[in-house]
Amino acid sequence: MTTTTHTPALPRRAGRGTRLVRRTQASPMAYAFLVVVLLGSGFPLWWSFVIGSKDSAAIVQDPYSLVPGGHFLQNASTVVTTIPFWKALGNSVLVSTTVAALVVLFSALAGFAFAKLRFRGRNGLLVFVIATMAVPTQLGIVPLFIVMSTLGWIGSLWAVILPSAVSAFGVFWMTQYLQEALPDELIEAAQVDGASTLRTFWSVALPAARPGAAMLGLFTFIATWTNFFWPFIILDPGNPTLPVALQQLQAAYFVDYSLVLAGVVLMALPLIVLFVFAGKQLVSGIMQGAVKG
């Protein structure tokens, strides 16, 4: 029972009994470490507010002060008039909401079929869906641009919405979710009652899928809201989404960082508000997805 030989690097602090208890209670070290991590994840946001609330004179005077200045509203109003901010905000809301709704609808439909209906080729198609999750579709931008150009959709929000409206991950997620959340008996009962499969989907599967669908919608909304590469390529400067507008702001005001970071705050704010209300769901969504994936 010379237990110490296994752990030469560690000083023995206490007997076995105490250790078993200690596992269920976090050590002060864990708290200290996490406090540092949280400071790290919050600080850059605080910093952008600090800089975004000063005028350039104040920044020159004391560039490293962590206390915000009083110019945020002034900076914000300059930002709003320099770039088409309200237009960008409206576009971002429109695009993100539409994409989230479409992804949830298409994924729930396909997930319902994969999870609860029998059809020839089901397994093969599902494997195909899973395989496409690993395909870097972003690399198809050259032909995608050619297609959009042929359709005359350059600058149109549809050119942003449509490519994002398809999500292999979403189909996979909803398939997994419905397999667990929707008992076969419910489907069978609906069929006994003579419901068509579409009716079964609408009245039985969709209500059961609601929590999973809400999470998928939330993640899709965030991903679309923060998306930059493709909108940057396809949208006109006069009709941007928020990330694209932020790039315009940077191009216009690179020397004046207080304005750029005030714009960053304006842009980050909606999602931070969303995070305050839905952060818990995001956490459990990631953790559920991890267990299943």
Add this chain to the structure above:
Amino acid sequence: MSIQSPSQSPSQPASPSPSLATSTPGAEAPAPVDRSPITPRAGWRRRLTRVDEKASPYAYVSPFFILFGVVGLFPLLYTAYVSLHRWSLIGGQGDFVGLKNYADVLAQPYFWNALKNTISIFLLSSVPQVIAALLIAAALDSGLRGRTFWRMGVLLPYVVAPVAVALIFSDLFGDKFGLVNHLLGLVGIDPVQWHKEVLPSHVAIATMVNFRWTGYNALIFLAAMQAIPRDYYEAAMIDGAGRVRTFFSITVPQLRATIIFVVITSTIGGLQIFDEPRMYDQYGLGGADRQWQTLTLYLYQLGWTQKNFGRAAAVAWMLFLVVVLFALLNFLVTRRIASKGQR
């Protein structure tokens, strides 16, 4: 009574064909076929139900497959076609030139520079990130008070757009008046030229990626850690293993599949990195001497600045190969590392 064999009653009544019965193995066959109340229903209705059951699954999965084909698969394959032609953003398709675009790109030092930068930034972001995420997950898994608060706290950066993150960190890593250089100065380190030198610029960009994704991945690891049976830890503790030892001998090997998943996902995303290097300065070319120009940034420059779609498509295809290659490599390497402690 309907609980006994509910799966058969809707499709089977009065149907003489045995094919349907064989397709539902769960319930027993000699069910009350004759007593079913649906028997007298009209034939057309039954046929309609059968058509519905046969065809509708395909209808439900088709929006995904059609759309994916149009906006995902087709562009990817068509990239190969474009890459074999002279093709301009403005003039459109030109002559077939075979592999000339590939040869041209491969002959450019800029391509190799971009490849090097991409891999360097990727390594600087993925390796420390996975390690940090594992440590954070272990801390989150240690029976904290107010665990929702801590979990939400580490996830906060995820909701900040990469574009915004890049602008914030570009300021923090300012060459002259940046906060990072100021702090380095306090401990006696000379200012680093974050926007001029190659490696420092890669470190700055990798920091942006790590900032946004470490907490997200920590939560994935946390979920997997919580699925590890607690008896393993108790057995290890009885054997006298300490926390560090337990972490490396039990936690890490048990997380093998999850680590592979996280590494492969971050490989696919990391090698295509665009937003952060694009926004690191206002010109968006990846630095005056292309110090931090990544492959996607190079692709963008070829296609939309030089308007040479043929070459841009060639770069896209090669980047695709790099991604696949790295994903495979990662898979093999992580599997070996993670399984080392398992024996």
